Amino acid sequence: MALDLVCGTVVDEEEAAYISQYQGMTFYFCSPECKMAFDQEPEKYLRERGEGMFGAHEG
Numbered sequence: 001m002a003l004d005l006v007c008g009t010v011v012d013e014e015e016a017a018y019i020s021q022y023q024g025m026t027f028y029f030c031s032p033e034c035k036m037a038f039d040q041e042p043e044k045y046l047r048e049r050g051e052g053m054f055g056a057h058e059g
């Protein structure tokens, strides 16, 4: 499962219809609105939610 970074919804990669590629990574979205929002400001969403998803786990 993947996380829609824009709204936080869990998305099934196999069924996701809205997909973006950024910095060699693939991101899945629940709706065209979420995909567009990410495409416009990917850095913003990666900063807000990406750390918990891709960063090292603390503790």
Ligand SMILES: [Zn+2]
Pocket (backbone or CB within 6 Å): 004, 006, 007, 008, 009, 029, 030, 031, 034
């Ligand atoms: Zn969404």
